[in-house]
Amino acid sequence: MFVTFDFVENAHTVEGSLLHERADSSERTERNGLIQTRTVYLYSTRYGLTGIADVIEEQRGDIYPVEYKKGRKGEWKNDQLQLCAQALCLEEMLRLPQPIPRAFLYYASTAQRQEVRLDDDLRAYTLRTIEAVRTLIETQTRPETSYTPRCSGCSLYPVCLPREIKKLRNVSMKHVEKIF
Template sequence: MNDIDYIPIAALNHYSFCPHRCWRMFCAAEFVDNQYTVDGTSLHERVHTLSQNDRGEVWQVRAIYLKSEKYNLIGKSDLVEVESGEVYPIEYKRGNKGEWNNDEMQVCAQALCLEEMMGKEIKIGYIYYAQSNQRQLVEINEDLRKQAIATLNLVTNLLQTGIAPPPVYSQKCRGCSLYSQCLPQANKKMQTYQEVA
């Protein structure tokens, strides 16, 4: 685990959502599909057909690889658009806007890569939610940048040490495809039992 070349951009999303899920996926190489992951995979298969379009004032490039030497990040964009000289990443998600900021973290990480690759500041990005057919604006501001870099440092440490963060039950667990591997409620009961014993 100590010879990590690059951190996958998606790992920041997963860690921000749930550190234990990130560990299971990127350290233990565990992954289980459910209806949400299958829908998401299907959406990304359609989106990740390498192409470029010129739509009048907007130039679009799909499925290009992004990389940052400075931040040790690598990943694949869903869509990058250039309009009036401004460049911005667009991340595709299957559902509606969630209650958490993990998707924004992923867009910010893509922006960090694009900035290095293009030598240009990226000020905004978008998340396209397929279910609502709407884009959500993501401001790549100083606060989000700091959160993304802090999360990147946590992910780097996780991948280097391989130490599993404890599972913590929350509302996020309801749709998680790894819930049956993790069993956060059972883990909590076991810890309580051990403390009492």
């Protein structure tokens, strides 16, 4: 079963939507030289990406994305990858002469920002992930799942069922081993 394009609401996604109300307002504000533009549509022809940035900030000639998250500050590679992909789109759209060096994650539960350095390693990881996702979509294959404690909070848990799939695979493999 392939869960691409499936979306299921749960308490976490509803809370996240409520927290995003201002970020999703499409408004533009300016204060003390900081320009914030909310709900910015992004694309990259080069990488085949489209999406929406929660906020794009401009200050003293610097431009960078800010992504809102409902959770707590931490080292979440998926959040960093999302920001890097947004920066790749901005760089292409604006034809920037230099790569965007940093971006920010804003965690609502702690009301704190975390700077994310958009270094060569993160950029390479993002490009590998884009290519891997493109391959998954083209081949309609689903990557192996494994249960982690974060799974229980995922809105797709009832669709993905990582524990059940693991059990079925184990039963299938034991059945195959008995045949041979």
